[in-house]
Amino acid sequence: MAKGSVSIIVERCKGCAFCVEFCPTKVLALSSAFNAKGYHPPHVVAPEKCSGCDLCGMYCPDFAIYGYKIGKKESEAAA
Amino acid sequence: MIPVEEVATNPVEPFLRMERIPHIWCPGCGIGTSVNSFTRALIESEADLNKIAIVSGIGCTGRVAGYMKLDSFHTTHGRAIPFATGLKLARPDLTVVVYSGDGDLFAIGGNHFIHAARRNIDLKVICVNNLIYAMTGGQAAPTTPVTAVSTTSPYGCYEPPFNLPYLAAAAGATYVARWTTFHVRQLARAMKEILRRKGFSFIEVISPCPTLYQRRNKMGDGLDAMKFYKEHSKVKNGAPTAEVGLDIAGDIIVGKFIEIERPSYADVMRHQLHARLGDRYACEEGAVCQ
Numbered sequence: 001m002a003k004g005s006v007s008i009i010v011e012r013c014k015g016c017a018f019c020v021e022f023c024p025t026k027v028l029a030l031s032s033a034f035n036a037k038g039y040h041p042p043h044v045v046a047p048e049k050c051s052g053c054d055l056c057g058m059y060c061p062d063f064a065i066y067g068y069k070i071g072k073k074e075s076e077a078a079a
Numbered sequence: 080m081i082p083v084e085e086v087a088t089n090p091v092e093p094f095l096r097m098e099r100i101p102h103i104w105c106p107g108c109g110i111g112t113s114v115n116s117f118t119r120a121l122i123e124s125e126a127d128l129n130k131i132a133i134v135s136g137i138g139c140t141g142r143v144a145g146y147m148k149l150d151s152f153h154t155t156h157g158r159a160i161p162f163a164t165g166l167k168l169a170r171p172d173l174t175v176v177v178y179s180g181d182g183d184l185f186a187i188g189g190n191h192f193i194h195a196a197r198r199n200i201d202l203k204v205i206c207v208n209n210l211i212y213a214m215t216g217g218q219a220a221p222t223t224p225v226t227a228v229s230t231t232s233p234y235g236c237y238e239p240p241f242n243l244p245y246l247a248a249a250a251g252a253t254y255v256a257r258w259t260t261f262h263v264r265q266l267a268r269a270m271k272e273i274l275r276r277k278g279f280s281f282i283e284v285i286s287p288c289p290t291l292y293q294r295r296n297k298m299g300d301g302l303d304a305m306k307f308y309k310e311h312s313k314v315k316n317g318a319p320t321a322e323v324g325l326d327i328a329g330d331i332i333v334g335k336f337i338e339i340e341r342p343s344y345a346d347v348m349r350h351q352l353h354a355r356l357g358d359r360y361a362c363e364e365g366a367v368c369q
Contacts, residue, residue, distance in 0.1 A: 007089070009089070012100065014105075018107075057115065058119065058267070059112055059263060060111070061104060061108055061110065061114075062101060062102070062111055
């Protein structure tokens with residue numbers, strides 16, 4: 001069971017691959033698909049490894065990805 | 080098929096003017112990364128956002144003031160610090176952050192920087208250093224390393240560049256640190272520290288410029304610059320600032336170099352005017368006078 005997950009806002013991505021390179025557990029890879037601007041956004045290849053540390057969100061210069069802890073988010077949704 | 084999930088919100092988004100996003104910064108530019116660290120610092124410092132003002136000059140980094148959903152002002156070229164000085168003197172209750180680039184703060188506005196540091200005005204200066212004038216087309220800046228190719232130094236730059244932490248420390252800054260955009264957590268911590276402390280504080284953020292600087296110097300894209308920072312950054316807290324100059328391909332010394340206490344401009348001003356004028360001097364409401 002993954003501890004966290006990432007959310008990707010595909011249309012904002014400019015394909016710099018910072019998130020792919022610096023993800024500590026290597027959850028992401030660049031997709032072969034294009035977004036509307038013609039960049040390759042990342043996609044999740046190993047969802048079970050995600051710890052929800054949000055390091056991808058801290059690196060993303062385009063504010064296009066963020067990680068969250070699964071338990072924490074559910075409790076927030078309940079509250 | 081690309082999975083699209085938009086269930087929660089990005090923690091950065093409440094701090095951004097979302098109608099202006101996507102921003103104009105190039106793919107691989109590090110300014111957005113530094114903004115991430117700044118928003119994390121704002122979240123963690125639990126600062127009152129109505130008491131924070133952000134001031135930028137002109138340049139790629141100057142756009143930050145336009146994108147952040149804080150009280151902000153985008154000043155004329157090089158004049159971020161004079162504007163911020165006036166703002167701080169008129170509204171001492173505000174936390175004034177100057178968020179600008181190396182060209183704006185050290186070339187066009189270099190004089191203002193040294194005098195604000197000398198006076199120890201309570202400003203938090205964050206300088207994103209991409210080693211070039213990026214927005215105007217890649218001219219050599221006072222921070223461009225020797226031998227780097229730019230549009231105004233086609234045979235390699237031969238002017239010695241500024242060592243920004245050394246300059247800031249010599250001019251009297253009370254907090255001097257340097258991080259790169261690779262060091263997002265350390266950068267966020269440093270920004271949190273300066274938001275909480277008093278006195279002229281300076282953070283230099285080394286950032287990739289893939290379009291204007293790295294392309295002409297055959298240094299690859301933004302990711303290559305980030306990998307370079309990862310491999311070639313040496314953390315040396317308290318390092319003598321004279322020894323932290325940048326070479327074109329040399330190690331980058333990062334860390335917190337200086338943290339000292341010095342009476343701020345407002346304190347010294349109140350003290351002097353009270354000593355001379357006594358009760359005739361009415362200082363602003365809520366100020367602590369000796």
